[in-house]
Amino acid sequence: MSKRKKSSFNKLLVYAKPHKGKLYFVCFWAVSLAFISAFRPFLLNFTIDNYLIEVKKETDVIQQYFEGLMLSIFPGNDNFSNLKILVIIMFVALLLEAISQFYFTYIANWLGQDIIKDLRNKLYDHITSFKMKYFDNEPVGKLVTRSVSDIESIASIFSQGLFMIISDVLKMIIVIAFMLIVNWKITGIVLAIMPIILIATNIFNKKMKVAFNEVRNEIANLNTFVQERLTGMKIVQLFNREAIELEKFKEINQKHNVAWLKNILYNSIFFPIADIISNISIGLVVYFGALWIINGDTDTSIGQLVAFNMYISMLYNPLRQIADKFNVMQMGIVAADRVFEILEKDENVQDKGTVEATHFKGFIQLKDVRFSYIKDEEVLKGINLEVQPGETIAIVGSTGAGKSTIINLLNRFYEINSGEITIDNHNINEYTLESLRKQIAIVLQDVFLFADTIYHNITLHNEAITREDVITAAKKIGVHDFIMSLPEGYDYNVKERGVMLSSGQRQLIAFLRAYVSNPSILILDEATSSIDTHSEELIQKATETITKDRTSIVIAHRLATIVNASKIIVMDKGQIVEQGTHQELLTKANGYYKKLYDSQFAVEVE
Known part of the structure; x- marks a missing residue:
């Protein structure tokens, strides 16, 4: 040998x-x-x-x-x-x-x-x-x-x-x-x-x-x-x-x-x-x-x-x-x-935190955050951002601007190159990884469902979440009737990657999955491509329900979400180029947001 x-x-x-x-x-x-x-x-x-x-x-x-x-x-x-x-x-x-x-x-x-x-x-x-x-x-x-x-x-x-x-x-x-x-x-x-x-x-x-x-x-x-x-x-x-x-x-x-x-x-x-x-x-x-x-x-x-x-x-x-x-x-x-x-690969996320996050007030700060997926090719270039407790902010910008990267960094899926991210005045590295992720729920644009029942896809086999909890939450965000319309209701098997459901239905399940986990901070990527009008209405209602009274960050694709946001963050090429309310940003005649609104969102108004 x-x-x-x-x-x-x-x-x-x-x-x-x-x-x-x-x-x-x-x-x-x-x-x-x-x-x-x-x-x-x-x-x-x-x-x-x-x-x-x-x-x-x-x-x-x-x-x-x-x-x-x-x-x-x-x-x-x-x-x-x-x-x-x-x-x-x-x-x-x-x-x-x-x-x-x-x-x-x-x-x-x-x-x-x-x-x-x-x-x-x-x-x-x-x-x-x-x-x-x-x-x-x-x-x-x-x-x-x-x-x-x-x-x-x-x-x-x-x-x-x-x-x-x-x-x-x-x-x-x-x-x-x-x-x-x-x-x-x-x-x-x-x-x-x-x-x-x-x-x-x-x-x-x-x-x-x-x-x-x-x-x-x-x-x-x-x-x-x-x-x-x-x-x-x-x-x-x-x-x-x-x-x-x-x-x-x-x-x-x-x-x-x-x-x-x-x-x-x-x-x-x-x-x-x-x-x-x-x-x-x-x-x-x-x-x-x-x-x-x-x-x-x-x-x-x-x-x-x-x-x-x-x-x-x-x-x-x-x-x-x-x-x-x-x-x-x-x-x-x-x-x-x-x-x-x-x-023997040392690819693990370093979990050296000692602070147990039992509940976040939701005060988030990004201080001069820089990050790159590939060395020397920065995706985020010195981001400074502040989100107040209970506030809902909408992040808009073109593809590749760095919107989703901010989501990934908050959950420590990746480690930043430099700068600092804090929640409730604690660096996120100070929290234990498990407790940090328990307090943050994410609904991604590309929803992944396992080849299992709707109920298990919602609870992810968490025994602390009962069927009654799931049904109550489903009624609150308006998806209970949709689930009960399926052949076996909550026990309906969605097959591999949820192929038995439409993209809108899969996203509704993801909203419910995030809601029943009762997070302190909610992050949404609310893409609506290929979603029918009925699913769009349900998603809008679900968004309003689950973001209420909790700190929320939304990568916004709907005008309704953007208009109702406490603050809009406009990103371009890894930098925040504008921020403010919908009305404030529209007053900037040659502003990035004004151009984006005229090209993408004005059609929704019509």
């Missing part, structure tokens, strides 16, 4: 510590399995030589001890009876081997699943604490691959890799020990050929390491492509991109196919080579063993040749399986590298 792989492997072992009990059981059954498997051929050798073919042979001290022990149990007075007992013992040994195999495999897989359950929980928790900037730069498909398929590959390190290798190595060691006890000369023949398969295994592992890296990269690319196209299927079909996107998919899929074919090629070469070497070993053992028996060598017997036929299979099968399992481990450790790469 490389230094990096050892590091990833050691990190994984940390997750095994809480499951030490299962770890000890796996080791116990691995040892049991190795010993019982190696003992069966020894029993068969003893049976053939002592009860089927009576031969006299010179044996070493250890073998004499075992044979003396067996003969003391089966004295040889009745060969047929003793033979039946030996067959029963071999059957019991086979049964114990099967039981050991079952418990070893089951507990190893159980342990692997427990480890990845803990790891997946930590990964998900870590990702959900990242700054929004991280998600701006990372494909969603890549994160899905890390959280699902890469984590599953890590499970195979424990269920099909590490413990299986330990078991196989133990089995090989014990098998070689029994082989030396049975006949050291035949063992020498077998061991003389082993370096060939060891060299082949080493070459195979190096080739497979490269192949597995390519496979994981192509799987991530494939997942990213499919996830993006499925999410944007409406755009694909609207612009007749089906054929073009299919060609792109074929290209990525072909790269994935080539990566896997390399994997298959190396397996197709290695395993036949391993089989050939194994069969050559058996042939040499039979040839030289038979030759020694014919020449009167009393150290060699028919029973030993039969036992060695089994021992060779037990020795070489683990070797080829170890190569295969090393590949599984390599794939798992490559996946672990990718997962730990995310776990």
